[in-house]
Every structure is written in C-alpha cells, then in structure tokens.
Amino acid sequence: SDSSNVNVIESKSLSDLTSATDYAVQIDGNGQNVSLTIDSSILNKQEIRDAGGIRFNGGAGVNRLFGADADNTWIIDDGDSGSLQNGLIQFDDVENIFGGSGADTFTINGETDDGYDGSSSLTIDGKGGNDSITVTGDWSLSDSALKLEAESITVNDGVTINNTGKIELIAIAKDSSQITAENQLAARNTSIIIEGTIDAAGNDLVIKSTV
Numbered sequence: 001s002d003s004s005n006v007n008v009i010e011s012k013s014l015s016d017l018t019s020a021t022d023y024a025v026q027i028d029g030n031g032q033n034v035s036l037t038i039d040s041s042i043l044n045k046q047e048i049r050d051a052g053g054i055r056f057n058g059g060a061g062v063n064r065l066f067g068a069d070a071d072n073t074w075i076i077d078d079g080d081s082g083s084l085q086n087g088l089i090q091f092d093d094v095e096n097i098f099g100g101s102g103a104d105t106f107t108i109n110g111e112t113d114d115g116y117d118g119s120s121s122l123t124i125d126g127k128g129g130n131d132s133i134t135v136t137g138d139w140s141l142s143d144s145a146l147k148l149e150a151e152s153i154t155v156n157d158g159v160t161i162n163n164t165g166k167i168e169l170i171a172i173a174k175d176s177s178q179i180t181a182e183n184q185l186a187a188r189n190t191s192i193i194i195e196g197t198i199d200a201a202g203n204d205l206v207i208k209s210t211v
Helices: 046-050
Strands: 025-028 035-037 054-057 064-066 072-076 082-084 089-092 096-098 104-108 121-125 132-135 145-150 152-155 160-162 167-172 191-194 197-199 205-210
Touching (some): 145 152, 152 167
Parallel strands (some): 054 089, 064 096, 152 191, 167 205
Antiparallel strands (some): 072 082, 082 089
16 A cells, blocks of 8 residues: 555554553454454563553454464453453454464353344354353343354353354364374364253254264
C-alpha cells in the first residue's frame, strides 16, 4: 500500500496507556469477515498486558480467532466472547475459535445467547496438540449450530446445554507428535464425558470419538 495515503489520527506509547481506559491494541471487525491469528512472540510481553492487552471486537461479520502455537488457556463467558491467556487477549462476537499447535484448554462458563452476529453457528476447535474443552455452566444457544472439537470434551455434572440447532461433540486426536521416530502410532486417547444434560430439542445431535 501507499504509505502517503495513511494518516495517523492519534498515537500513544505503551507506557502512556492505562488498562482501565485503553487497550494496547484494539481490532474492530466493522461488519467485515475478519481472521485474527495470535503470534506466540507476544505471549510474554508484559508491557502489552500492562497496557490493557489486545481487544478483538468481531462485530457483525463471520469472524475467526486462532490461538498462538503454544499452550493456550481460554475462558468462554458468553458463547462467542471471552479471553485468552488470562486476559492478554479479549474478544467479542467471534463465532469460530481455534487453538494452536500446543495444548489448548477451553473452559466454557455458559451463558444465554440468542444467536451470533453474522453467523448461524459457533465452532470451538482445539486444532493441534492435546486439547480439552470443559463446559462448566448452563448454556443456551437459541437456534445456532454448535460444534466442539478437541481430544477431551466434558460437560460437567448439573450443566445443561440447550440448543434448537445442530450440536456436534467431536473428540479426535490430531497431535502429529504422537507418531514415533519409527513411524509407529503412539498411544492416543480421546474422551467425551457427559455428566450433565444436552437438549437438542429434537434436532441433530452428533457425538463422536475417534483416534
């Protein structure tokens, strides 16, 4: 692009930002379909965390967030909203959430959602690594399709998932490091543990575990 056409309206150094009022970086989808990938190089940048971290507001588009190729900790508080790496990255209106190549741990606290901006579905996929998804609170998703995919999926005791759209729980081993130097398949484990209740309201419910 031609840098002569770029106007800087305002700038601040990280040291001048305060986490109470600012973010180090804010990304707004503004109705576009946006994909954001987190690079592992920022995970240990304390100055970014001190300045309020990174805020990704997907908005009305169909948006995707990819975690760094590291061990990631995700908290999902409102279906398509939550945080990554203890608040270093915060996000809203992101309908497709993917882990990196490390071990991704997703905790879904549950919430009531009446549909997702720009999309009729929600996908949470651990991708590479030995990943886990745990649903810890009641979750009502209206008519949006739901797909959870990781090596281990757990719906805790007392938790209810209500949805009038399709629900897929897929436990699948994807970690290529499980192949030994002799090209032998090492021990691989997947699990789906449902101690609570899943109510698909008569629609498709897919539960599949495979290595």
